[in-house]
Amino acid sequence: MPANSHDEQMGAYTEAVKSGLYAKQSGLTGKYDNVRRYWEDETTRANLRPYLHNLIKHQRYRMERLHILDLGCGSADGYELLKGVRQQDPSLQQVEIDLISAEVLGRYKGIDLNEDLLDQARGIYGNNPKMIFEQGDFCTGLELSKEENYDLYFTSFGTCSHHNDDETFVEMMAKIAENTLNYSIVTCDWLGRWSYEWQSLWTNDLDEFKNMDYVVSYIYEKEERERRRDELQHLTLRLMSRGEAEKLIQKASQRAGIEITPLRWFDRSIFTGRHMDTGDYNHYAQPMRRAVNSLHESGLRTDFDSLVIDYMPKQEFDFLNDYFNRVQMCWNRLVNYTAGLVRCYDPSKRSYTGAVPDIPASYPRPLRKMMEHIRLVVENVGWMESGLPRENIIEPQLGYSLRNLVSSLQDGQGCAHGLVGIFKIDKT
């Protein structure tokens, strides 16, 4: 029936607003901002891909499907992350590109302490008979029966840092090793001990200082954050370095009497962690996450100067200062090079006017590769008259190039917001 009165018509808008689906979508802020989707999720996927690929091959060979246990699943973001892992280099014509296809997935079980988050997960996936969500506490003993085995034990986005006592982490890993039937992959995700965003917490006494008081302040804009300072949520979270994590894994292996073998370590979000923008733990931190979010936001022009990093060293931490200086130099070179290309490109002539910035052979290979990439992008799209080539192609491509650059320069030591370890347990 057509709505005729003014009130009835307005009621339709009110309903739409209440549903939340009428809200403005933006990748500039919030839990699922652009850095989360295009950098963090994608970096985890890229690192996990070869091991997940092998695992699935292994399962196919045994005529078995994949069973996943997501520890600290929250609202099942880990499932979405895993579902988004694609095959390596699919062709442009290929349509089915997910590694975990419907045929591959046997069961996904998520456990979490928080019932509200579990309800949210059930609200999204409750109709899928392959997906189960249960309340469970991985710190006070993981309940795993003999019949309940998994092929992938997964944690994401700092979940392992909820083990404030190392003993509970060792116990959880030993249980996972014992529970593995033939072969499994385990991913452990912590907050990195040496992230620049909390430089004030760097310490030489690792035994003395393990957990940080993590303020969830980044969800608000600056003024709102300061207004609500007293009511902000605090979490106690373990800061982890690679050396410390290796010792804990060894301890769990010994306890279970089963080898837990590290396959890969990687750092995620070196200069783009959420607390870069708050400066809560480092007065010198620049709002780099916001700047990178802007690069990936369609239709929005980014000031390249906002991407230039001025790293401030900390006395007595030369090994970290040397590392961050090197990353910062490469990052800034790529940003300035892109700005230089854009400055001297003339769309009406479809070519450069003036001297094109050069790529010195002395630069590190990953930097040269990304500079070459961005030069090709500018030359190939800079002339386009429609579709905002700078905002919608050149800037996102600079974002991906910066992401690839830092991924090439990281060494999985805990020098970023997230430190991730991927392990295998092989009893075959």
Ligand SMILES: C[S@@+](CC[C@H](N)C(=O)[O-])C[C@H]1O[C@@H](n2cnc3c(N)ncnc32)[C@H](O)[C@@H]1O
């Ligand atoms: C950083 S969040 C990650 C959530 C989700 N995996 C994601 O990637 O967005 C950590 C999650 O671990 C859960 N958690 C914390 N301590 C826990 C415990 N002892 N046992 C089970 N879950 C826990 C929290 O409720 C929260 O959902």
